[in-house]
Amino acid sequence: MQRSGEAVAKVRDLTVKFRYNVALDNLSLEVGKGRTLLLGSNGSGKTTLMRVLSGLHRPTEGSVEVLGLDPFKEPSKLYPRMLYVRDVEDLPYMLRVSTVVELLSDVYGAGRVERALKTLGLEEHLFKRVGELSKGLRRRVAMVEPLSSNAELIMMDEPFSGLDADSRIIIARALSRLSRETSLIIASHIPLNLGIDQMVVLEGGKLTYNGPYNEAVARRYLAWMDALT
Template sequence: MSDAIVTVNNFRKVYGEVVAVNDISFEVQRGEIFGLLGPNGAGKTSTLEALEGIRSSDGGEMMVMGIDPTREPGKLKNKIGIQLQTSGLPGNMKVGEAMDFFCAYHQVSPRKDLIKRLGLAEKVNTQYEQLSTGQQRRLALSLAVAHNPPLVILDEPTAGLDVNSRTELHGMMEELRSQGVSILLATHDMAEAEKLADRVAILLHGSVVAKGSPRELTATGSSLTKISTRTENSILVKKPGRFPAVTQQLFKEEYSVFYSKDPAASVSAILNYIEKHKDRLIDLRVERPSLEERFLEITTPGGKK
């Protein structure tokens, strides 16, 4: 049985004569991280903002925990936590004030623990405009989750962050998921989506062009799986064979590298070949195409879908 916390059916958004979002549909299940991916102008932010209740809809249906955000946005106040793509805080608001301010409107006690957890304890009296980009993002995330919402919407949460800050935020997102919180994540960062998201939808020109888990998406593309092998006597280098589904073969240092459309068939044949020639396998690596490669394949004009 579906346990969808967010349901979007044929959502449509038009700006003048430009159709920004064209009949898109997706669901976010309870306790999952759902990635909304797409290039600039794909319609990600318009979709998120409609779900947040700050942008109107021009068609279709949206439900967030049984509430239509385009009709009753006020009812979502304590049910969702939102980190906007833009700053969203007055420049002279101090970190501690921001926590007090928003928690009071959510009618919860200020979460000083989150400020400490996200490394902002020493910045509690620093004004927002004096924080670094990473600190601003961390503050925004702490404000988004301070009232323990069951759904958190994050719009490019790690854009412009250093490695440590990204890792910390990723850890926090995974922790939230483990607590049953659903996260709707819009990002340009494919590695981030591949690492964190349970399922993703790829938007292009306002339409969903691919949907599924990162593993499903990378498996369905035409990108080739890379198979790297190294054997004791280098039989694959000295006496190269022909293997099913392999479209390209390279030699790199002591490795033979194959690009295969059907990695299972190719690996099986390669292993048989090694055994037949009485060689011994030292190393075997099978690398699936990344989500980024699949994304580029889908979103690049002329790419196969």
């Protein structure tokens, strides 16, 4: 668990309601620096928590702090320091991979982007359009930005969902090589060979586990326990 003063995210008495559905129920939690695995059944509140931490969904009640900032009051200070990778595909299908590389190079530098491209095995796909790629390759293209960004915090919602084994392994290895100065919060049903520092489990919008990686607890939520080695 994190030591005092090393939390990258804090929520206090956090409640999120959607009409008659309570997605998060009076949740209080600190997420420490390092690698955090977020687990829970479908509908447990994982994505809602990610959206609140990223400033995309305002809570009904409670307080939120990410990297020492309020994501709703200080987004211009927070967003240059963090990234949220959603479980949907945002890249236009007509865009060429080379165009994605050019755009990201302008933001993060060509050297960083080229290294990410090589790590993700995308060099031979540079001149293809995003829509011509398999789902696994499209997800790898989406991973170029977080690998290039040098962000202090990267949050990922189901980054391995629906991917072939090769893409899962390539992305997991790429994430494992990120600097330890970059903290990760990953919601996943696929096991992660990343050296998990903290495991958080939500059920029914409530916190049911918060501590070091616990395989007995994780087995209730993870599939293919030996898939990533």
